[in-house]
Amino acid sequence: MAGTSEPHPPPVILLDNLVKFFGRFAALRGISASFAPGRLYVVLGDNGAGKSTLLRVVAGLMEPSQGSISLLGAKRIREVAPRIGYMGHAPLLYDELSGMENLRYFAGLYGIPDDEVSRNAMRMVGLDPDLPRRVGQYSQGMRQRLSLARAVLHDPELILLDEPFSNVDVHSARDMAAVLGRVRDQGKTIFVVTHQAALMEDVADEFVHMAAGQIVSRDEVVRKSVNVGSMR
Amino acid sequence: MAGTSEPHPPPVILLDNLVKFFGRFAALRGISASFAPGRLYVVLGDNGAGKSTLLRVVAGLMEPSQGSISLLGAKRIREVAPRIGYMGHAPLLYDELSGMENLRYFAGLYGIPDDEVSRNAMRMVGLDPDLPRRVGQYSQGMRQRLSLARAVLHDPELILLDEPFSNVDVHSARDMAAVLGRVRDQGKTIFVVTHQAALMEDVADEFVHMAAGQIVSRDEVVRKSVNVGSMR
Amino acid sequence: MTTLTVTRTTLLKDLRMEWRSKDAINSMLFFALLVVVIFSFAFNPTAEESRMIAGGLIWVAFLFAAVVALNQTWARELRNQVLDAYRVSPAPPNALFLAKAIGNFLFVVVLECLMTPLFVIFYELRSIGPVWQLIVVALLGTWALVVNGTFFAALSIRTRSREIMLPLILFPISIPALLGMVDATTSILTGEATPDFWIKLLAVYDIVFTAICLMLFETVLNAE
Amino acid sequence: MTTLTVTRTTLLKDLRMEWRSKDAINSMLFFALLVVVIFSFAFNPTAEESRMIAGGLIWVAFLFAAVVALNQTWARELRNQVLDAYRVSPAPPNALFLAKAIGNFLFVVVLECLMTPLFVIFYELRSIGPVWQLIVVALLGTWALVVNGTFFAALSIRTRSREIMLPLILFPISIPALLGMVDATTSILTGEATPDFWIKLLAVYDIVFTAICLMLFETVLNAE
Amino acid sequence: MKRLALITLPLTLVLLAVSSYLALVVAPTEATMGDVQRIFYYHVPSAWVGGFCFFINFVASIWYLWKRSPRSDALAAASAEVGVVFCAVLLIEGTLWARPVWGIWWTWDARLTTTLVLWLIYVSYLVLRRFSAGQTQVMAAALAVFAFADVPIVYMSIRWFRTQHPSPVMGGGENSGLAPAMLQVFLVNLALFTVLGILFIWLRYKLETAEQALESAHAQAALKGAA
C-alpha cells in the first residue's frame, strides 16, 4: 500500500491481531497493521471506536488481552520507553508547578539533566520558558501546548497524541499542527487522534479510520512532494 | 445592527458593563450587549477569552463583580431560573444512574412529574430512553447528547451551551447541531460556545467573537430566509 | 416543587445511588468494625478502667466514622459538577441540604446500631441507667454531628484539600455537642449522675444549629 | 537515571509542591491539634489513668492523622493523570514508591513532633524509661505505618470509593505494628517492662514489609 | 461437575450426621466443662480448615503473580472465601464456648486476637476484590502476599500475652493428649471437616472458573460478532 520509491524501511509499529477486552466488551477487535517511520498518521473514528485504547496499548500503559505489538523493533515496550512520547486526553501536568518546573521534572525522568532541552521544548510550542505562572492558571490552549512539549521533550522517535486539540482555540490548534508537521519532517513518526481532521489536512501523511475496535481503512495523502527532504 | 423588518422584540439578554474579576485578573472587561430572542448565537474566541465565564455569569452561577444583567425581563436571575437551560464543560450528570433516571431527577427539580417529558428529551437527542446502561458507561458522544437533553428538558426559552461538541465525533456533533437548529426554530434563544465554528455554520444566526474579556465583533449570518416561520 | 418534594426526590435519588453501589455502606461497616477493634487493641480494656472511658471511646469512634461518611456527602455532586445543574434549577437550596443531612443521619445511625453491640462485647459494657436515655442521647448527638457536618462539608468543597478541611471546621464547633454526648453517655452507663442537663444541652444545640444551617445554606451554595 | 536519582528528584518535586501550597501541612497540623483536644475532652485525663492509656491514645491519634495524609499521597499524581506520564517514562517504578514513602514519612514525623508536646501538656506525661527509646519506637512505628500505607494507597486508587478503602486494608495488616508501638510506648512511659521485644518486632515488621512493597510495587503500578 | 456435586453433597451430609452423632452422643462427657466441651469437635477442625484455606490462597496468589493464570486467581478467590467462612464459624463457636466456660464473650488473649486479626485481614482481602475497578486479580494477589506475611508476625507479637485459651492439647507437654475415645471422634471430625473444606473450595473454584469461561466465551462471541 505504501508504494514508495525507496526500499521498505522496517516498520515502527507492527500490530499483530491486537485485542483488548474490558470485561466482556472488546474495545479492540483484532487489529493487524504496520506503520512506516517518518510519517504523520491521523487516526479518526467515532466516539468509542477504540482510538484511545489503541494508543494506550501501544504506549505500554495497558496490556493487550491478545495479540502482540512490536515497537521500534522491540517486543517489550519498556525497553524502548525512552524513545516514545505520549500525550493523553488529560494534560499529564502538575497544576501546582510552573511550565518549566514541570518539564524539568519530566526531563529528569528521562535522565536529561540539561535545562536547555526543556527551554527549547517550551519555545518550540510557542511558550515563554520564563513564564512564572503555574500550570493551574494556564488557559486550556497553553496547557495543551505545554502537554505537547512534555511529550516530545526527550526527542522521541515515536509520538502518540490523543486529541491534542480538544478545547483548543483555532489559532493555537493551527500552531500545534504546524509544530507537528515540523517534528515529522525531522524524521519522527507521529500518531494524532483527533475529531478535527480538517486541522491536520495540510500536514498528515495518512488518515487511519477506526470503527468498532478495528482499522477500517487507511487513506494516504498524496501531496506534491515538497517535504521529502528539502525542508530539513 | 439588527436590521430586521419586524419591530424590535424585547431582548432576551441585556448586559450592561459586565465585569468579572478573579482576584486581580479581569476575565470579563465591561461587556455591554443585547441579544434578541429566537436566534442561535455562536460564541467564538481564543482560550481564556472569557466565554465560559460569561455563560456562567449569565446562568446565575457566578455573581458579576460589576455591571448588571437583565434576563428575560427580570433583574434577579433566580426568578427566571425555570426558563433557562445550561450545559457546562463537564457533563452535569450522575455517572451511577441511567440516562432516564438522571433526567427524571432533574425533571423533578423543575417540578415536572411527567415521565414522558424525559423520554421525549432523550428521543430528541437520538438516545433510547429504555437503555439501562449507567451514564458512567456511556461513550463521550452519548454523554454529551444526554447532557444536552438535560439542559433542554424543561423547555427553556434561553439555552446556554458551553462547548457541547468537545471530544464528540463528527457524526454526533452534526446531529447535535441539527437538534439545536430545530430547537431554535421553535423560537428558543440559544448560545453555543465552541471552537468548531464550521459545525454551526448551517444553523447559526450570529457569530459573536470574544477576545480578552470583551465582545469584539458580531457577525450576522445572512441566510435565504427559509427558517423564518415555515418550518414550525 | 416545594421544599419537601424536592427533599424527598433528592433523598430517594441518593439512597438509590447508595443502594446501587452498596460500596459505601459495606465499607463503612467494615471501617466501623476496624475502629472498634483498633480502639480495643490500643486501650486494652479491662473491666474497671474501660467503663470509665467507654463513653468517650464510643463517641470518638463514631466521630471518626462519621467524618469519613460526611466527607463523601458532596463528592457525588461534585464529580461531574452536577451541583451546577442543581444550582441553575429553581429547586430550593434548603431541600438539597435537608436531603443530604437526613441521608447522612440515616447512614450514621445505621453505623452506630452496628458498632454499639461490638463495643458492648469488647468492653463488656452494661448500662446502669435506663437504656432509652442512651437512645435519646445517641439520636440527638448524631443529629448534632450530622447537621453541622453536612453544612461544613458544603463549605469545604470549595477549598483545596477538601477531606482535611471538614474535620478542621467541624471538630471545634462540635466540641460542646461532643462533650454533651460523652458526659451524658458516661452518666447513664455508670448511673452516677442524671444526664438531664446534657440532654437539654444537646436539644438546644440541635435546634440552634439546624436553624443556622438552614438560614445560611443558600448563601454557601451560591457563593462563587 | 538510577533509582536513587529519580527518587531524589521526585521527592524534591513533591516537597516543593507541598511547600508551595502548604495545604496539607497546615491543615494536618491543625487536625492533629484537634485530635488531641478532642481526645482530652472525651477522656478527661486525670494523672493516673491517663498514663495507662496514653500510649494507645497517642498512636491512635497518629494513625488517624496519618491515614488522612496517606490518602492524599497519590491524589496529586492522579489529578491530571500525571501518573501516566511517569508510567510511560523509563524511570524505575520503585523510585516513585520510595519517594512517596519517604515524603509521607517526613510528613508524619513532622506531625508527630508537633503533636507529642501537646499530648505531654494535656496528659501531663512523664517518661520513666529512657526517651531515646521512645524516639526509636516512633521512627520504626511510623515507617511501618507509612510504607504499607503508601503501598495500599496505590492499591486503593484503582478501586471505587478510594478514601475509604485505604483504612480498610491498612488497619488489619498494621495491627501487629500498632500493637508493637502501643505496648512499647506504654512500657517505656510507665517503665514497668522493657520494650526490647517490641522494638525487635517493629524492626522485623519494617524489613519484611518494605521488601514486599518494593517487590510488588511495579506490578501494582503497571496493572491496568 | 454437577454429577460430582450430586454424589459428594449427600455423602458429606451423611458423614456430617454420623460425625455429629459421634461428637454429640458417643464421645464421653468431659469432666470439668460438661457437655459444652463437645464444641471442641467442631472448634479445632474449623480452625485447621481456615488456616489451610489461607495457605492455599497464599500459594495460588503467588502463582498468579508469577504466571498470570486465571485459574490460580479463581483458586485464590475460592479459598479466601471458604477460609473466611470457616474462620467466622470458629469465632462464633469460640464466643459461644467462652460465655459458659469463662463467663465472658471475649478476651484479648493471643489465640483469640490472632484469630480475629486473621479474619479481619481476609475480610479486607474480599472487600478489595469486591470493590476494585479493573485489574482485581493483580491487586488481590498483591494483598494476599501482605496478608500471609502478616500472619506469623501477628502470631508472634501476641505470644507474649498471658493466655486464657487452652494450650495445645495434643503433642504438647507430658500431660497433654486426649482420652482415646475422644481422640477417635476428634480425628473423624477433623477428617470430615478437611474433606468439607476441600469440597467447598472445589465447588467455589468450579463456579469461579465457569464464570471466567462464560465471560471469555461472551468476549470471544462479541469479538466474532463484529468481525
Ligand code: HEM
Ligand atoms: C472466640 C473464641 C475462640 C477462638 C477465636 C478460638 C480459636 C482457636 C484456634 C485458632 C485454635 C487452634 C487450632 C489449632 O491449633 O489447630 C483453637 C484450639 C482450641 N481451642 Fe479455641 N478458640 C476460642 C475459644 C475457645 C474456648 C472458650 C475454649 C475452651 C475453654 C477453647 C478450647 C480450645 C481447645 C481445647 C483447642 C485445641 C488446642 C490444641 O489442641 O491445640 N477455645 N481455638
Ligand SMILES: Nc1ncnc2c1ncn2[C@@H]1O[C@H](COP(=O)(O)OP(=O)(O)OP(=O)(O)O)[C@@H](O)[C@H]1O
Ligand atoms: N477502562 C475502561 N473500562 C471499560 N470500558 C472502557 C474502558 N476504557 C474504554 N472503554 C470502552 O472502550 C471503548 C473504546 O474506548 P476508547 O476510549 O478507546 O474510544 P475512543 O475511540 O478514544 O473514543 P473517544 O473519541 O470518545 O475518545 C468505549 O466503548 C469505552 O466505553
Ligand SMILES: Nc1ncnc2c1ncn2[C@@H]1O[C@H](COP(=O)(O)OP(=O)(O)OP(=O)(O)O)[C@@H](O)[C@H]1O
Ligand atoms: N475560578 C477561576 N479562578 C481564577 N481564574 C479563572 C477562573 N475561571 C476562569 N479564570 C480565568 O479567566 C479567564 C477566562 O476563563 P474562561 O474559562 O471564561 O475562558 P474560555 O473563553 O471559556 O476559555 P476556554 O476556551 O479555554 O474554555 C482565563 O484566563 C482563566 O484563567
Ligand SMILES: [Mg+2]
Ligand atoms: Mg479517546
Ligand SMILES: [Mg+2]
Ligand atoms: Mg471555556
